[in-house]
Every structure is written in structure tokens, then in C-alpha cells.
Amino acid sequence: MKITQKDVEHVALLSRLKLSEDDKDKYTQSLNAILEYMEILNRVDTSGIEPTAHVLPLKNVFREDEVKETLEKELVLSNAPDEENGCFRVPRII
């Protein structure tokens, strides 16, 4: 076993997902099968190999700090599940 049901519960918590007992069982099985398959990566010696996070040789793309048109506030807020006075409204946090 690469990953236990307890690990799955922890990962679900980090992912902000609520899982049913059935789900926990199902995901423990399928994630184990996938992680076991990934074991073959350990056959490759990667010492001294640089990681590639991104293929283009681009770094820090800058632009002038100019005032430009922004999105229309009403259109943006029209997608909000709940809004008040031009702000997104959420349940109490504290």
C-alpha cells in the first residue's frame, strides 16, 4: 500500500473536498493503483539531471505599469453567488 485511507482523508482535507465513506474506499484503491504504477520512475537514475518546470526559455516577463481598461465590475459581479455593495458576500469567518 502506497497510500492508506488515513492519507486519503488528509489529502481530501488539504484539497477542500468532503468524501463519503464509499468515496474514501474507492479513492484509496484507485490512487494506490496509480501510485504503484508510478514506481517505475524509480528505475531511472535522475542524479545530476536538472528539473524542467517549463519548456520556454522565458523568465520574468515585464510590461510597463500603465493604466488600462479593466473588466466591467457589473459583469464580474453578475457571476457572484452572493454580493452586496459591489463586494462578494461569504458566510461569517470569525
Place this chain on the structure above:
Amino acid sequence: MSLTGLTAHELSELLRKREISSTELTERHLDLINALEGKINAFVTVTGEDALKQAREIDERRARGEELPPLAGIPAALKDNMCTKGVKTTCSSNILYNFIPPYDATVTEKLSAAGAVIMGKCNMDEFAMGSSTENSGFAPTRNPHDLRAVPGGSSGGSAASVAAGEVVFSLGSDTGGSIRQPASFCGVIGLKPTYGYVSRYGLIAFASSLDQIGPFTRDMTDCALVMNAIFGHDPKDSTSAPVEVPDFTGFLKDDVKGLKIGIPKEYMQSGIDPQVAVAVKKAIEKLEELGAFCEEVSLPHTEYALPAYYIIAPAEASSNLARYDGVRYGLRVEADDTISMFNETRSRGFGEEVKRRIMLGTYALSSGYYDAYYLKALKIRTLVKQDFDEAFKKFDCLLTPTSPTSAFDFGEKADDPLSMYMSDICTIPVNLAGIPALSLPFDTVNGRPVGLQLIGKAFDEGTLLRVAYTLEQNTDLTRPKPDLEGALQNGKQS
């Protein structure tokens, strides 16, 4: 004259000569969409009224004597992960079921500027995670060549809409094969550009270092025309490559004499359907007969690309999909406190595969596992890229099958994530390396199309166009036509 099933360049000529109008063309395509959608389900949203309005505007401009670009007045469709201002954009997910973007993606703007008539938004695997559209949060799309078969995915709706004749061309997105594999299954052309060649601004992100937008078309000339319309640097996408874009139609030459084409042996080995291998060999013989030089080559890290991809892509996705929290847009499931609202919203809104990948990615990035999984995968990515760099020292392009099999049946792989992932084994290495590749239909197996994959050097789409165009001009195997009579009859009854 039947107006559906023709190519954009053929229709463009008819429009230019005023033998047909764009309004008429759009109406015929909407009729076909109405007749077929009950069976194919390529669309999440059909925007008929907007399309007719765009078509009338194009007709008016033409009547005033304006010289219009080649895609003007041509019916097209977008995958439902590309933002369209004022038109619902769902990613085929319940978490975005009601999202109406306040802006257009750059590709949407570019197609509008080219005068294309947008007929609607195409169905997909939820958040582009899948290889069959069975993961759509709404309903799957069917393959126009055989309604029992999946259209492939994740851009299954985009591929099926072109194969069925509902639109003339469409756009999809490709993170690990999501343009090429459905193009292969549906018997149309699909191209994944070099990473950075097409702007990702307004493309709802899956894995940002791998995602690229590209076209589905019926022939290579149309492919080049759509590339001309959508390629190019965009200051709104910081990963957009600052390079000049050539006129891609200039590469459509019926000549492969002297070209060196590598055949990666690892792609012709395990798990390839023998009949698919036969089709690829037939293509190799044809290319040699036409003067190309084909030789076996080895890409030794091929088998490690798939597991590396299934660490990198979910890791990026777990971060990108953190934004769906029920606060600013999309679904919200109410709860007493904010954290419970996040949990309830995400659990209800995301489907099974999306949750699996979010958890897989979160696990690979979590404390204690980062080096073993994520960093290891990034190093494998370097090795996969180096394999291609080595091969391109000797070869102008590479030829492989697009997918190990032709289209499979519904349900065949739906319960086994790993076997579904294997469907992209030939396409995934290309995304890791950021290089271009296209899928060209070549023959059929039991009525289901087979696709050839041509892989090129970064920013050398031109060679791929040249080889595919030459094959297209010299065989009749590159345009498989679906028999839709049955679907149309059934569609009328239901």
C-alpha cells in the same frame, strides 16, 4: 448542393463568388445541428441566434464590396473551456454550470476578427480531464463514425462536431493529447501547436505548463488557414512566445523528397493494436514511395513519460482548480461557515475524475512527497525532452500512431483510470517536451478511423504541414466520411 461536409477553403470560394451567402451556410449547419444533436451531443451550448447575426453582418460587409479574410462567414465552434463574453462557459463541469465570462479569450477575439461564425460551445471531459468525454459533467458525446464508440477526449465535442459536419472547423485544447486523440478517433485533423505559439489567455487552465489550443479541420489547407488566424504572441499571456508567425499556407507543398522521418520504435511496441500498426506501416511505405527517407529511432525514456505526466499535470491542476470555492462565480452550496461552504461546493461541483486528480496532485506536492514525486517527475521531463532533441539532430520529423487503438466503446475503460490514461501514451511525451504534433486520419479499422501522429521540432509546424499535405494529396485514406443516415433517421424519430 449539400453545403455541409465541405472545407473552409472550398466554402470561402463559394462565398467570395456570391454563389452562397453566409446566412444560408449558417442556417444549413444549424439545421444539421438540430437534426443530429440528439444522437451526437457535441455541444454544451448552441448559439444559433448570435451565429445568424454574425453571418448577416459578414454578408452585409461582403455586399459593400469589402475584401474579407478566408474564414469570414465560415461556421465554427469552440471547446467549452475557452471564454466567450456573454456566452456560458462551463468546462462541462457542474461547478461552472452558470458561469458567463465577462471577457473573451484571445482565440475567441482572433476568430471573431477573422469573421468566423461561432455556432456554439463544445462538450468535453470535465476540466479537460479524460480521454472519452465520458467524464463530461452533463452527458457524453458520441462518435459520428459509430454511435457505440466514444469520440475520444477531452476535446471530444470539438472533434465530433467537425466529423459530423455540424461545423466546418473547431478549436480544442491539448494538455496530454486532448486534441490529437479525439481527432484520431473521429477521423479529422487535429494539431497541437508548439507550447507558447497560441495564447492561453481566457483558456480555463488545467495544467498551465502543458495546455495549448489548436484546430480541428477536415483538410490540411483548412488547418493552415486556422493556424494563420489564431497563432501569435499575446502580451496578455506571459508564457506566450515572442516569435514571428509565418503564413502557414506556404508550407502546403506536395513534396517530401529527401525529408528524414524517424519512426520511434518504443511507440510501435507494447499495447499497439496490430491493425493500427498496419495502417502506420502503410503510411511509411507511402512516404518512402514519395521520396522520404524513413528510419527507426529510439526515444529511450518514452515509457516514463506517462507516469511523469500523471504527477505533473495533476499537481498543476490541484493548484489551478483551487479557485473554485463558491465565492466569485459558479456553484455555491450554502453552509454555516466559509470552510464548510468550500468543502460542500467543491464536493458537489466536481466529478469523480477531477477529484481524483486534485487529490493525486495535492499528494504529489505535499510535504514529504514533493521530492519523491513532483521533483522526480520534472527531472524525467528533462530526459523526455532530451530524447526528442537527440532525435531531431538526425530527423526532420517523427511518425507514430496517435493512439494505440481506434475508438473504443462506451464503458470499456470508464471504471479503470489507468487503462483510460494509457490511451494517451503516444501523445503525452509531446506535451512534456512542448513541441508540435498533429494527427492525420489514415485508413480505418472496422469502420473506425485511425490517426497518424507527426511530431516536429519546436516552432517547426511547417514540416508537419508539408508531410501531412503530401500524404493527403497522394492517397484517399485521409478523409474518412462517417455514414450519418442512421443517426439522422433516428434523430427525426426521437
